[in-house]
Amino acid sequence: MFSPAVDVAVVCAVALLTVAIIGFLGHRLSRSQRDLGSDSERAAYAALHTATLASRHLRTGLTASGAGKASRHLRALLGCDTLVLADAAAVLAWEGSLPDTAASRARLLAAARTVLDSGRTRVFRGASLRSLGFDDDGGRHLLVCPLQVNRKTVGTLAVFVPSVSAGLVRAVNDVAGWVSGQMELAELDTSRTLLMEAEVRALRAQISPHFIYNSLNAIASYITTDPVRARELVVEFADFTRYSFRRSGNFTTVAEELEAINRYLLLERARFGDRLKISLQIGPEVLGTVIPFLSLQPLVENSVRHGLEADDGEGHITITAADAGSSAVITIEDNGVGMDPDYLRSVLAGHADGDHVGLRNVDVRLRQVYGEDHGLVIDTAPGAGTLITMRIPKSQPGHRA
Incomplete structure (x- = not known):
């Protein structure tokens, strides 16, 4: 048992502590009010x-x-x-x-x-x-x-x-104008989404006549000589087209896009055989990064079409994906015929038509989604091959694969 004197001392101490806490909180509150200004x-x-x-x-x-x-x-x-x-x-x-x-x-x-x-x-x-x-x-x-x-x-x-009052009318009109601004932003986002879907449809249309024709020809060449191989290629072709022509979703992951690229390259190897050499350097930590749908495959296809098809030698394509802090950096490099830089600038600006439309399509979509600083970076020259680099933010609130 504590003595009465001790009890009184404890009560006094508690009272003093309470007063101190209240004083501290009051000081903080008054200071916060002052910090807010007038x-x-x-x-x-x-x-x-x-x-x-x-x-x-x-x-x-x-x-x-x-x-x-x-x-x-x-x-x-x-x-x-x-x-x-x-x-x-x-x-x-x-x-x-x-x-x-x-x-x-x-x-x-x-x-x-x-x-x-x-x-x-x-x-x-x-x-x-x-x-x-x-x-x-x-x-x-x-x-x-x-x-x-x-x-x-x-x-x-x-x-x-x-x-x-006149002041109230101005205030309500101002709020109505602000709400209208929010609606215009929402409409802009919708238009951007529709534009992305249109760009994807354009890429699908580009894949359709060229790649499908060549793939079916390659598969047909194996039907009599190697039916097992032909059957495997048919399965790969079906899986690739199912992915490329899916109806929903403007985004995918690096892993899913690379899987589709692997199927695409298997079908191209059926055409080019040992002339097509592929090197992959993929960091596992970036496989789950969200990217716009069909943003890598057209770049690889560009390397094949303007590398191997334009040259009789071996085509080397190197695909890398690496972690770079807040971003994933993806590169696609080939030893093909390259391009004239001035012509490339015209293609990316939309001033030139031709087989490189896939490059502009991807470049435009990346800028739409991530901003002007996230377009394609392309190093090329006639006879020097092509190196394409894209930088994708790893944090993308609102984007789901």
């Missing part, structure tokens, strides 16, 4: 933070799911009674104290149609609000702003407020 700076920070929260739900465009989640943050940003997001056909989100009913949605769409037709902000109050079927006994006003993508009105942002 009241206006804190208000600006809060507004930006709320806008950031809303933007996460608008990245895929103005969808019912995204609008429903974003509307809560947009309402908080504007401090309005009720906020409604709609596209040209339906109300997508209704957030606030006013009852969300089928009738109220129909009335809101009637107001939105006038804005969709004119592309201009409108204020409904008094008689104009009652004409829509809304009861204005509560003194509410309805402000409807257009949402525009590429100068076309595709939706509306509406708010119910107690009163309308």
Whole structure:
């Protein structure tokens, strides 16, 4: 048992410690408030933070799911009674104290149609609000702003407020403009995806007439002399075409692309025999790196077509993939006939047609996905072969094979 004196000492110590902790936390809190700056700076920070929260739900465009989640943050940003997001056909989100009913949605769409037709902000109050079927006994006003993508009105942002001022109209228009900007970014991402799919289809079309014809001819040459070999090549051909012409996915992994390249080279060896020499130097740590679909195979095909087919000697192709910190560096080198650098620049710029279209296709897609610094780096000269290098970021949030 502790003595009363000891008990009092312990209680005092605990009390002092509590006071010290409270004082410390109070000091940190007051310091953090000071660090945020003035009241206006804190208000600006809060507004930006709320806008950031809303933007996460608008990245895929103005969808019912995204609008429903974003509307809560947009309402908080504007401090309005009720906020409604709609596209040209339906109300997508209704957030606030006013009852969300089928009738109220129909009335809101009637107001939105006038804005969709004119592309201009409108204020409904008094008689104009009652004409829509809304009861204005509560003194509410309805402000409807257009949402525009590429100068076309595709939706509306509406708010119910107690009163309308010039400042409020500017604020709601600014928020509507910001939402429109997010929608344009989403449309740009969609267009980029569609463009990538079109580029892949172009590559598939390039593979189809040239490679398939030569492969089938090579397989046919073995049918009578070596039927077992012909059967193996048919299986490899089927697996390669299944991979190359798959209908879904703009991304794959280094491992899957190399597996398809191996099948492609097996079929090309059936044509060229010992003239085709392959060397692989692959770091196992980069096999899982995500890369755009059909971004390596066209480069290898370029080495075969413009190396061996243009020369009677042996063709050496070296493929390397190595870890380089935050990136995977992949190279494809051949000892073929090479290219004139000026002609290569024209090909990559899209100013020259010809058999090297696969190089430009891959270069464009890499720049679209990873930025201008991630295009192909090509070292070549007439008679000096070709070395192609690509650098792929290992961290790719949002890209899945």
